[in-house]
Amino acid sequence: MTTFPFSAVVGQDDLGLALSLAVVSPAIGGVLVRGEKGTAKSTMVRGLTSVLPPVSVVAGCRFSCDPAAPDAACPDAAVHGSAVETRPVALVELPVGATEDRVVGSLHLDKLVGSGQVAFEPGLLARAHRGLLYVDEVNLLPDHLVDSLLDAAAMGRARVEREAVSVTHAAAFVLVGTMNPEEGELRPQLLDRFGLAVDVVASREPSERVEVIRRRMAFEADPTAFASRYSGADSELSDRIAKAQALLGSVELPDEILVQIATLCAAYDVDGLRGDLVTARTAVAHAAWCGRTVVTAEDVRVAARLALPHRRRRNPFDSHDQSQDLEELLDEHAPEEPETDPDDDPTPPEGGPEGDRTEGQGEQTDAETGLVPPQADSRAPDAAPDGGTSPVSAGGDLSSDAAERTRESAGQPYKARLIQVDRVGQGVTGKRSTAITTVGRHLRAVPLDHPQGQGLSVTGTLLAAARDGMELKPEHLRRSLREGKEGNLVVFVVDTSGSMGATKRVKEIKTAVVSLLLDAYQRRDKVAVVTFGGDRATVALEPTTSVDRAERMLGEVPTGGRTPLAEALVSAEQVVRRERARDPQRRPLVVLVTDGRATSGKGALGRAQQVADVLGTHDTPWVVVDAEDPRAVVRLGLAQDLAARLGAEHLALGEVAAATLKNIVRDQTNRIGAA
Template identity: 55%
Template sequence: MSVSSPPAPFSSGSAGPSVTYPFTAVVGMADLQLALLLNAVSPAVGGVLVRGEKGTAKSTAVRALAALLPGVPVVPGCRFSCDPAGPDPACPDGPHAAGPGTVRPARMVELPVGASEDRLTGALDLERALSEGVKAFEPGLLAAAHRGVLYVDEVNLLHDHLVDLLLDAAAMGAAHVEREGVSVRHASRFLLVGTMNPEEGELRPQLLDRFGLTVEVAASRDTGERAEVVRRRLAHDADPAGFAARWAGEEAALRQRIADARQLLPRVRLGDAALRQIAATCAEFEVDGMRADIVMARAALALAAWAGRETVLAEDVRQAALLALPHRRRRNPFDAPGLDEDRLDETLERNAEPDGGGGPDGGPGGDGEGPDGDGEGPDGDGQGPGGGPGTPPPLPGGPRAEDSGTSGEQSGSSGPGAAADGEEPPGSPPQDAAERPPAPAAAPFRTRALSVPGVGEGAAGRRSRSRGAHGRTTGARTPHGRPGALHLTATVRAAAPHQHARRRSGTGLVLRPEDLREAVREGREGNLVLFVVDASGSMAARQRMSAVKGAVLSLLLDAYQRRDKIGMITFRGTEAEVALPPTSSVEAGAARLARLATGGRTPLAAGLLRAHEVLRVERMRDPARRPLVVTVTDGRATGGPEPLDRARRAARLLAADGTAAVVVDCESGPVRLRLAGALARELGGPAITLDELRADTVSALVRTATTRRAA
C-alpha cells in the first residue's frame, strides 16, 4: 500500500533507477489512453474501469497518467489536502487561515486488494489515545487520495467491506469514520481508476456503476505492433532515464494539451440537440438510473474540449456512449459488456436535428463543425473525436489494438479436440455412443442458499458463518502473535487492575503487551462451490439437460452474489475432466456450461474422485476456504467393473474429509431407481430434486443433514 507522487516509481526490472514509463510511449492502447485523458481534463467524468487480459499494459498506462496531471494547490501542513482557495470548514486539521498555499504534484494512491479497513479510512491513533488520553486521528488512503487518483489494481478481487467503504466515499465525496469513540469526517474526492481481469471474476453492480467510463483492452495480434511493444520495453529496461528523455517532448506537449483543454472546458456548450441524443441513447439501451446520462454529458463536454472545440457534436456523443454505456447494460453476471454500434448510430441519427448538426459518423448533413467528411468514425484514429479542422494530432504510440481484427475473439471455442472429446471406445451401446450437441440452458431462477455447516475462517463473502476480521463483534480474545482489530474496552479492562502496581501518573494508562485484546467478529465467508455435473448419455434427453443447465446457471448466479469461488467437473464416456478450475469468474463457468455436450457412459466414480483430487490441491492453496460439492446427476453409474460400488467408495472418500455436499437428483420419468438418494447418503448430504432446488427448505435440508453427519 503506497502513496506516490509523480513521477511515480515504476519497476523497470533493471539495475538502473526506477522511472515512470512515458504515457505517450504506450503502444496500441488508444481507447484506454483517451478514457484516462478525458478524466484528466474533467475529473467529474467519474473515473475509468480497465477490463482486459493480463499483460496488456493496463497498470503501466494508469501509473503513467499521474505524471501528466497538473499540480494541486494545498494548505501547508494539512494532511487532508485542503484547497487554500476554499478550505473544507470541517477539515480535522482546520480551521485554516487564509493564505497563498503551496503547489504539490498530484498524487496517485494505490489501494491494495489486501488492505485493512483502518488503512483505507483511517483510525484512532491508539498509542496517543491510551498513553496521552487524547483523541488523535490517523488519516488513511481515502484522505491521501483527495484531489488525486485512487488506483485499485485487480479491483474485482477487493473485499466486500472495502468495496462498501469505497462506494460511500465515491458517492458522497467524503469519508466518515465512526469507531472507538471517534467521529471524523473529511473530504475525499478522487479520480477512481480500476483494472481487472474478467477471468478472475466480475464486479458487483454497485461498484461497476461508480466508474464513469470503461475500456476493454486486449493484446494486439499484429506482428509489427507486438514487435514495437517489445522494442520499447527493452529500450526502457536498458536505460530508463534515457528512454524517458526521448519521449519528454511528447509528454510535455500532451501535458500542455491537457491544461489547454481544462481551460477550454468551462466554455464548451452542450446544445439541446446533443442533450436530446444523450437522453434518447440512454433510454434506447435501457440503462438503469440517471448516472449514465450525466456521465455521457460530462464525457461529451470533455471530448469537445479535448478536440479544441466549444460545441459538442454528434461524434462526441457517440464516443461518449461507447465509453460510458457498455458496462451499464449488464442485467446479470452472464452478460458480456458491449454495445450494438449499428443500433447506436440509428438512435443518434433518429434524434439528430432536422437541419443537420452532423450524423453519428460525421457524414453528410453536418454544419461544418464536424470532421471533414473522410468517412472516419469518431474513433477512427482511436484518440478521440476529431479528424476535422483544428483537431490536434493523435497521440504517438502506434495503431489501435482493435485494428488488428481480433476484437471479440474467444480462444479455445473450437478446434479438433472438441470432436475428440465426444468419441466413445469400441463396444459402447449404440444409444450412448453418439455425442449430442449442446442443449440450451433454461432460464435461471432464484435459489435458496446452500451453506456449509459450522463456523469457518475463510475469505469474506456471503454464504456461510465465519469468524475473522470483519462482521459484528461478538467478544474479545488474547491475540496469538500480532493482534488484529483491537477491542478497546477489553484492553482497558485488562490493563486497569494493574495501574497502581505500574505506578501510573497522569491521565494515560500504562499498557503492557499482555494487556492487548483483539476483537472476535462473526460475519459471512465465501466458499469453494465445486459442481460435479453428469454429462453422460442417461442425461442426454434434451429437455432434461436444458433444465439441468438452467439449475446450474441459477447456482452459478447465487455463487456470484455470495462471492464464492467456483469450479466445475464434468464426467462422461470413460473419464472425468476439470471443465473449469476453481476461479471467481462465473462468466467462465457459464461459457463452459453452454458448450457442454452429452453422450456416452456414466463414470460417476471418476467424477467424484476427480472432485476429491481438486479439493485436495485447493486445500493446500487456501486451507481456510471451505468447500461445498454440488453433484448434479441421476445417480446411475455405468462402465467398468462394479460401477455403483466404486462410486459409493469414492463418495465415502469425500465424506471422510468432512466435505459438505448436496446431490441434485435429475432422475425423471414414471419409474425411478432413486440412486441419487443412495449417493447422497454416502456423501453425508441431502438429495434434492430440480423442483426442490427452488423450495424454501433447501438451506434447512443442507444444514440439518451436514450437521448430523459432522456430529
C-alpha cells in the same frame, strides 16, 4: 524509479483518451479498464502521473487541502497557514489485501485515552485526495474495502468511526481500476461508480506487436534514455491537459445536445440517471480536450462509447447482443449539425494522447480498439468441428467410446433459495453463511494476540484499563471479535452420461446450477461444476463468480456416452483441494448427481468404490443425489452404496427438479452445522 512514458504506449488510444478525460474532469468518476493480461493496463495507468500538471497544496497538510478552498473539517486544520507548496499529483495504489484501517485510516488509542485528544493516522484515501487511486485486480477487492470505496466515491469524503469516535476528511480522487474479466465479475454497485469503462485487447497486427516489443526492450535496456526520447511528447500532452482543465468551465452544453444525450440513454436502456450525467460531463471534457467551447454531436458520440456500454440494464445471463447496437443508436439520434466554416473552429487530432500515429504503428481494426473484445471460441472439447450436435437416445447406457453425444442448454434461470452453513466458522467475507470475519457486528473484545481478533476495540481497551485505575498499558489493548457473513464453495458433480436417461433431467440439472450460480454472483460466492460422460471427467467450470463465462460453458456441456465415475470423484476432490490452497477458510460442499453406475472400462465400478472409500475419510462433506429411475423394474441401489462409502447424505431424486436441488443443499448444510 523511471516509469514507462505514457506517450510511448502503443495502440491503446481509447484507454489513453479515457484516462486523459477523467483527469481533465474528475467529476466524470474515474476509469475501469477491462482486458486480458499483458495489454499494458497497469503500465499506462502508472505512466499517467508523469503527464499530469502539478497541484498546489497547503504546506504541511497531510490531506492535500487546496489553498484556494481549504477543508474546514480537515483534521489538520489547526496547522493550516498561508504557506503553499507544489507537488506532483499522487498515484496511490490500493492493494487487494489491504486492511480496512490501512485504507480509511486509524486512531491512536493511547493518545485518546491518555490526553483525550483524537489522534488520527491518515489512510490511503487521504493520500489519494486530489490525485489518483489505482486498484489493480479491482474485481478481487474484498467487500468491506468495496464498501469504503463506494462511500468515498459517493460523498467525496472518508469517514472513520471507532466506537464513539468519528473523524471525517475530504477524499475526492480519480478512481482507476484494472481487471481481467476471466477472474470474476465486478460488483454492480462499484461498476456503476466508474464513470468510463474501456475494454482493451492486444493487437493482432504483427507490425504493431513488433513495435511494442521494440519499445519495451529499449526501455528495459536504458529506462532513462528511453524516457528522454518521449519527454517532448509527454510535455505536449501535459500542456494539453492543463489547457483543457482551464477551458472546462467555459464549455457550453446546448439544449439540443442534452436532449440527444437523454434520448440516447433512454433508448440504450441505461439504469438511472448517472449514465446521462456522466455522458454529459464526458462530452464537455472532450470538447475542452479538443480546444472547443461548445459541445458537438461528435463529443457525445465519443462520450457515449466510453460511458454507456457498462451501464446497460441486463441480466448477468443475457446475451451481450440482445439490444440495439450503440452505434446504430448514435446514428439514429444524432442531431443535424449546422454548416460551419472549418477554418473558424480548428479541432486538434482526436483518438488518444498520441494524436497522430507514430512510425511503426499499423492501422487499428475495430477488434483492436473497440470497446468490446472479440469473443473466444468456447466450444467444449468434444464439440463437432462445425459446432453441430449429434442425437443420442433418450435412455440406456452408451458404452462405446465413439458414442454420439448431444448438447442440452440450461433453461431460464430463476431465483434460488438461500443456501448457507449454519455452523459459525472462520470464513472469507461474503454474504451467505454466518462466520467470524473481518467485518460485521461486534461480539466481544478479545486479547491482542487472539487469532480471530480484528482492529482495536476502544470500549474493550478502556474497560480493561479501568480495572487497573485507567492507566493504559500495552496489555490492556483489546481487539474486536466480529461476526459477519462468509462465502462458500458449492461443487456440483453432474453425471451427463447416457445412463442418465432423458435429456430433460440434464436440462433441469443445468438450470439449477445456473440459477445457483446467479445467486452466488449476488452473494459473492463461488460455484464449480464437474461433469462426467464419455471417456473422461471434465472440470467444466473452475471455482468462479463470472456468470457470463459460466453460462456459456454450461450450455456447451455434452451428454451421452460412458460413465467415468471414479474420474469424476477424483476431479471433484482436486477442485476442492486446489481451492482450499487458495482459500483455506472457504468451506466446500460437493453435490454429486448420479445413478451410481460406472461403465468406463473394465472394473470401473470397483475403481469408483475404492476412490469413494478413500474420499470418505476426508473432511469434505458430500451429498449423493440418486438419479436412478424409481420406476425401473430392477433397481441396483448403486448410488446409495456410493453415499455410504463417501459418508454422504443419500437422497432419492425421483426427478431432478430445481427446488429439489436447492432443498438438498440447504438440508445438508444444516446437517453440517448441527454436527
